[in-house]
Amino acid sequence: VWDQADEIVEGLPAQRKHPYKAFVNIMYGCDNFCSYCIVPYTRGRERSRDPEAILEEVKALVADGVLEITLLGQNVNSYRGQIRNQDKEEAGGGTVMDSSGEYVSFAGLIHMLNEVEGLKRIRFTTSHPKDLSDELIDAFASCEKLCPHIHLPVQSGSTRILEKMNRKYTKEEYLELVEKLRRKTPDIAITTDIIVGFPGETEEDFEETLDIVRKVGFDSAFTFLYSIRKGTPAENFPDQVAEEVKHERFNRLVEEVNRISAEKNRALVGQVVEVLSEGKSKTNKALYTGRTGGHKLVNFKADEDVTGRMVKVLITESSTFSLTGRAV
Ligand code: SF4
Missing domain, CATH: 2.40.50 (OB fold (Dihydrolipoamide Acetyltransferase, E2P))
Known part of the structure; x- marks a missing residue:
């Protein structure tokens, strides 16, 4: 399935590399405008596929031998799908519809897919922390096919830098989400993305990033050196961080991330x-x-x-x- 800035084309043959696993796009575009990211300018506004089309695609994949699906979107937590053909009550009623009663929420979509016979695992990526709902946190406990893993990009541990990034959450709010997730699903694996050397990042800001890495104890993290994306607001931010400083911080971060990953993996020995x-x-x-x-x-x-x-x-x-x- 491919997309254009303002429409979604359904019914194109899916391609996949693996016989037992498949990726399923559920939405396109992004409305978040993080100050370093070009996606909202190139992929347009958020558009969600209809849940019935997604359900049909997943059933067809399962009939073809797929056991695990990964639902894809730039910000899956803001998925809002419209039921067009089925009766809303038959589709799952209050369990799948959002508070307006008009749209299927992302947690609702997971509940729908959790019922697909033969499907063993559901994963998703990527979630924006500001849109992580209690309903989705609950879905980890109530949908047995939803894998106990969330990729929740934090990007920085400094609230000051998060504000410059236009991420719309603070370090404390992120930590609260992690606590809520672990309260409901104690063994949940949490992975993340982190950008080092965002314009204006001081040593103190970077220490905040190391601090959140230690406090959360990420199972793993994708770490990136900030680099200018033409056409984004951050391109013109003052105080770009010197390359050697970025590299030095990056190495310290990777060392800490890897130390924690090794520790987490070691804890699984014997299980x-x-x-x-x-x-x-x-x-x-x-x-x-x-x-x-x-x-x-x-x-x-x-x-x-x-x-x-x-x-x-x-x-x-x-x-x-x-x-x-x-x-x-
Ligand atoms: S980083 Fe992700 S959430 Fe932010 S604008 Fe880009 S695609 Fe959207």
Whole structure:
């Protein structure tokens, strides 16, 4: 399915690289205008696909062998889909409709997809913290197919820098969201994106970023050096950070992120986790490979061919980026 700035075309054949996993676009565009990002100017305003079209696509994927879907959008939390053909009560009523009673919310869409027979796992990306609803936090507990993993880009730990980025949340508000998520789903894996060296970032601001990284204890993080995007407001911000300062902070951040990832992975040694087995590892044909619900990469031994199956794996070793184990 492709999109233009003001419309959505349905019914085009889906392409996918993996037999058991598929990505499903649920919305296009973005209304957030983060000051460093070009997406709102190039992809237009937010448009949500109809939930019935998404449901049909997911059912077709499952019929074709898919076990795990990842719902995609720049800001999936602001999904608002319209039911056009079905009776709203039949579609799930209050469980799936938002407070207006007119639109299916993102949590509602997950509830609808959770009912698809044969589907094992639902994931989504990306969530904007300012739109993370209590309803979605509850869905982690009430929809058993929704994987216990959220990618929640924090970008900076400094409220001052978050304001310059136009992110519309503070460090404290982000920490509150994390607390709420963990209260409902204690074992939820939380991953993030962080930008280092945004214009005006001081050493104190960067320390705030290190502080939030430690306080949250992210399972992993994509870390980026800020670079100017032509046509964005931040292009003209004063106080661009010197390259060598950015690199020095970046290295310190990566070290901290990796230390915590390794610690989180180490805590899984001795535990049995459920893995969607994707087949033989590309680097070691003696092992199978797959991911946990928390999206951790696991390479494991199995006595039989477990390709395309949900497998219980005892974790025996860990490293910064992966786990090793054996099927039990
Ligand atoms: S960073 Fe994400 S939320 Fe912000 S404007 Fe870009 S696409 Fe939208």
